[in-house]
Amino acid sequence: MPEWEEVITPGRFDGQTVIVTGAGSGIGRATALRVAKEGGRVIAGDVSQERLDDLVAEVPDLGIVPVAGDVSAEDSVQRLVAAAGGRVDALANVAGIMDHFHGLHELPDEIWERVMAVNVTSVVRLSRAVLPLMLGAGRGSIVNVSSEAGLRGSAAGAAYTASKHAVNGLTRSAAVMYGRKGIRVNAVAPGATVTHIEAPMDSDLAKEVIAPLFGAVLPPAAQASELAASITFLLSRDATNINGVVLASDNGWNAI
Template identity: 60%
Template sequence: TTARFEGRTAIVTGAGSGIGRATAVRLAQEGARVVASDISAERLAELTAEHPELALVTVAGDVSTEAVARQLAAEAGDRIDVLANVAGIMDGFLPAAEVDDATWERVMNVNVTAIMRLTRAVLPKMIEAGSGTIVNVASEAGLRGSAAGVAYTTSKHAVIGYTKNTAFMYAPKGIRVNAVAPGAVATNIEAPWNSEWAAGRLGPLMQVVIPGVATPEQLAAAITWLASDDSANVTGVVLASDGGWSAI
């Protein structure tokens, strides 16, 4: 196979675990210099220890803060070809009557505001270069109302709106912006059922409709396709990689 990202620089958030980690590894294996972001310094250290052969630079910190967004853009340097916004957190499946402010704010900050800040930080360099690809990780919960709690569902619908508007705005600048909507994936994401009501409503339904659990590498394949020149004619789409859940 050809190395699709030879000579390119990519930023990946949530690179310490799961989908972000598989994406960072795949991009680097295909030739990219990768700036790997995670809130967990320990996970980033594990990643680089496991892959000394890869060109990985790590930045530990909360990607929903402006300081970390700027640090990531600076670490990437003059050339930023790819931004993969993968970091995200769940919401305990809390429905509207039960959601607490702390959960709502944290989920919106990490799942939505982080994407806004980091995209804003990298776009000037992409605009100047006249090229660049951005891939945002949404969710089945961005496509339907029956996959998570209200905060997470709202946040992932917002990711899709953000993706489409930004794709529209910057298409004339040669920048493509797409989203991937994973179904269930085997990762370290914490998804406790903190609501009895939600467990009763969603639990039985999800057991029936979820086709199966994917690997992080399967999601990395979709994300890197959208990040690569193979998808040159594709922008503003939401690519479900969910074993067919979204077809139900």
């Protein structure tokens, strides 16, 4: 693929407070950095204190506010919103985990419950917490990170696939419910992206059925900053007329 270089748009998020989850690594980290470099006050959530410390240490002058905690738990969500100090212009729900490619017949309860908690419940809890602030302000933008697995049944196991389809549903429901109140809610569906996400294929069924499909259609992996470019566009006011979309950012995988 041709080389891509991130170009900062100075001031695009000036005066705005933006919560980004999963900010310690990969797509969330790239999104937090992009927003902060473009003038936004970033409240950075991640379950890993160490990763957040690294992020802040890398750019100490950008004023990123780290809030460590499990974003599927209500107390962490409340701490993130409290750190925003009564104003949230935009929210990027990026934190997520993969499953182990289990099919339904072999899906362990603990994987189902954890994947749904981190990928779906966190989006419910955090959106629920910031929407009253956005409604009060009469404006706001939420971007949820979905996946290629939210667009098709052949990109992950049952739990992750169901979780990302649920993210799309939450996105569309909220877009309709709050669109006329000035709040836009969109999703980005990344294809393969170079990050630290773990995706062990622990299923013989997936090795037989899914793995060969990857070999046939998977486009080259993107850099996390390329996903941040898509996410920050939808977060920004340039996306003014866009509400309720699930935007594939996947090098064209969705078209195959």
